[in-house]
Amino acid sequence: MNVSLIVTLVGEDRPGLVNTLAECAAANGANWLDSSMAHLAGKFAGIVRLDTAEANADRLEAALRGLSSAGLSLSIERGTPTAGAVGGERIHMELLAHDRPGIVRDISSVLAQHGASIDRMDSACESASFSGEAMFRAELDVCVPGSVSPAQLQAALESLANELMVDLKLEAKG
Known part of the structure; x- marks a missing residue:
């Protein structure tokens, strides 16, 4: 073994x-x-x-x-042996926002409230191409439990995205 x-x-x-x-x-x-x-x-x-x-x-x-x-x-x-993915859907998320403290907290809070698990997250702070403003970019792969509709999670994230002025893109991951 x-x-x-x-x-x-x-x-x-x-x-x-x-x-x-x-x-x-x-x-x-x-x-x-x-x-x-x-x-x-x-x-x-x-x-x-x-x-x-x-x-x-x-x-x-x-x-x-x-x-x-x-x-x-x-x-x-x-590590522990993995039991395989527990039902649910895998979603790929991309977000871009003006950098400020709390973006990851806010996004991860919505995911946690819906029982979604982050499988992978990559993020960076970079300068916007025209304005030079600090922008926060992240890509996440998320597993949404079978008891939560991906549409439900998307609505909660989009509501948060509008509040935070975040560009958010979600797509089902094959």
Whole structure:
């Protein structure tokens, strides 16, 4: 049986950080499955899911913790086997708004009130092409439970979007 280790890392951004992690994983028999990494505020931050045989998990975890000597701050959690998606519909959301504190809180609050779960979220703050104003952009993949109509969720999000002056696009994800 295999074990998944979820590794979050933060370190001073420099060439070779991903390679350091990849070399450690490979040397300890791990398979690199999923990851998301970015340069954020002068730091390099990432999350990665490594898969390894149960017999190698403790050794891999110890080796990963040893990367702190390379200037990485790490957190390691063992994943649980997934039972598969529980009914419902998957929706892809895109939003664009003038940046201000609270946008993610407001959107995630509506999703939580409807029992929707965020499977993935990517966001960035960028300058508007003509005005140069700070704009917040996000893409989310959301699982809506079978007990909630996607139209119901869409109406609640669109109501919020109008209130926040947010451009929102929702589409069913195949």
